[in-house]
Amino acid sequence: MSSYQYRYVSFPNGVCTVFLNLQRIYKKFCSPSICLTTIRKISVIQYRNYSTGNFEFSQPVTCITGPNGSGKTNLLDAVYYLCYTKSYFTAYQQNVVQTGLDGFRVEGVFEKDGKTETVSCKWKQGKKELICDGVEYDRVAEYIGKYAAVMIAPDDLELINNGGEERRKWVDSILGQTDKVYLESLMQYQRVLQQRNAWLKQQFQNPSTDSIALDFYNDQLAMHGEYIHQKRKLFLVEFLPLLDAYYHQLCGGREEIKMIYESDLLQKPMLQWLKESLQNDLRLQRTTRGIHKDDWAYVLENALIRQFGSQGQKKSYLFALKLAQYAYLSKVLGHLPILLLDDIFEKLDQNRIEALLRIIRGEGFGQVLLTDTHPERVRAAFGAEAAIHFVQL
Ligand SMILES: Nc1ncnc2c1ncn2[C@@H]1O[C@H](COP(=O)(O)OP(=O)(O)OP(=O)(O)O)[C@@H](O)[C@H]1O
Numbered sequence: 001m002s003s004y005q006y007r008y009v010s011f012p013n014g015v016c017t018v019f020l021n022l023q024r025i026y027k028k029f030c031s032p033s034i035c036l037t038t039i040r041k042i043s044v045i046q047y048r049n050y051s052t053g054n055f056e057f058s059q060p061v062t063c064i065t066g067p068n069g070s071g072k073t074n075l076l077d078a079v080y081y082l083c084y085t086k087s088y089f090t091a092y093q094q095n096v097v098q099t100g101l102d103g104f105r106v107e108g109v110f111e112k113d114g115k116t117e118t119v120s121c122k123w124k125q126g127k128k129e130l131i132c133d134g135v136e137y138d139r140v141a142e143y144i145g146k147y148a149a150v151m152i153a154p155d156d157l158e159l160i161n162n163g164g165e166e167r168r169k170w171v172d173s174i175l176g177q178t179d180k181v182y183l184e185s186l187m188q189y190q191r192v193l194q195q196r197n198a199w200l201k202q203q204f205q206n207p208s209t210d211s212i213a214l215d216f217y218n219d220q221l222a223m224h225g226e227y228i229h230q231k232r233k234l235f236l237v238e239f240l241p242l243l244d245a246y247y248h249q250l251c252g253g254r255e256e257i258k259m260i261y262e263s264d265l266l267q268k269p270m271l272q273w274l275k276e277s278l279q280n281d282l283r284l285q286r287t288t289r290g291i292h293k294d295d296w297a298y299v300l301e302n303a304l305i306r307q308f309g310s311q312g313q314k315k316s317y318l319f320a321l322k323l324a325q326y327a328y329l330s331k332v333l334g335h336l337p338i339l340l341l342d343d344i345f346e347k348l349d350q351n352r353i354e355a356l357l358r359i360i361r362g363e364g365f366g367q368v369l370l371t372d373t374h375p376e377r378v379r380a381a382f383g384a385e386a387a388i389h390f391v392q393l
Helices: 015-029 070-082 154-161 163-180 180-205 212-249 269-276 278-284 312-331 350-360 375-382
Strands: 002-008 035-047 050-056 061-065 103-112 115-124 126-133 134-136 149-152 257-263 295-301 338-341 368-372 388-392
Touching: 035 070, 035 338, 050 070, 061 070, 061 103, 061 375, 070 103, 070 115, 070 149, 070 338, 115 338, 134 312, 154 269, 154 312, 163 180, 163 295, 163 312, 180 212, 180 269, 180 278, 180 350, 212 257, 212 269, 212 295, 212 312, 212 350, 269 278, 312 350, 375 388
Parallel strands: 061 368, 061 388, 149 338, 338 368
Antiparallel strands: 002 257, 035 050, 035 103, 103 115, 115 126, 126 134, 257 295
């Protein structure tokens, strides 16, 4: 695989310059017309540990507190669910249904651009029903992008430590909500990829000389693959300055950050790969080349952070990725997403918490929902005068 990289050298005058730089980037990326998205209320029925529950969020910052296992994370997940009609933590809808039951319902009231909308989502025995202000959405893809949320949760370090699939899913989740053609292309690509793989398996058992189906699969994969590839390249151009600025604002260091896009398609076109790798694909009974193998290397000071980064550097990198995701979505969607922070006070040291709070309470950030077992810790971190709404479970 070859790599495609954008490089940003850290700023010579330290944190102060970084902050000014962030403001410059913010002004460049975020037009004054960006509006706020807030969730005002949510009610859940048979959602994870909740039989029923009704919650209101009255301030820009809401802290959900309660003992371990009381449902703090589940409540954040329900907010995320309403934005994307899926859980942040599991791909299986059945897992969020309260144990022993066969369905759940989540309903929320959002406010965006001075307008209030009620969204309800019901899932029962494999069937989902999504209604937004009285209009039923048959296709979730049409709803995605309406309300955005960015979650930062303890297990997110998987985005750095795990394999490429994790990073592909993450980039796809960003581009899928900002570009409907991307989402459509991705779904088509995945569908045709499965068909081509099934064809390869069949050929292995029962070879034939008919190549009509293969030509069709190759053309489709090439068409969608090239589009996805171009979009992933462009994404990095806009994303990397944000990542760089947030990383340095969070940890105050001067390290050089790189995020390197690794893709087969940087070497040759998708169609050429598919033709040239056919013998190998037949032998392995799967498509070995294409954008479904793309990855991004997170690099700090010329070393892969996954292998050589300290725990602190990984956490800073992760938070910077998420904050950059937030800023990118704000710019492209034209509204500020809801920021969901799960258990961050347990995971970050004092300096990073202070830096994070400075960022999320500054220009360019909207409603924040966070969880913590200790309300007094949150109060101390935000300061006595901060308007925080505490939801006690
Ligand atoms: N589908 C489900 N049905 C019933 N209970 C569930 C389901 N999924 C999760 N739970 C339970 O919900 C409870 C609350 O989980 P949650 O992670 O929200 O707690 P929390 O308050 O965030 O805890 P912590 O402070 O430890 O992070 C857990 O005991 C978990 O077992």
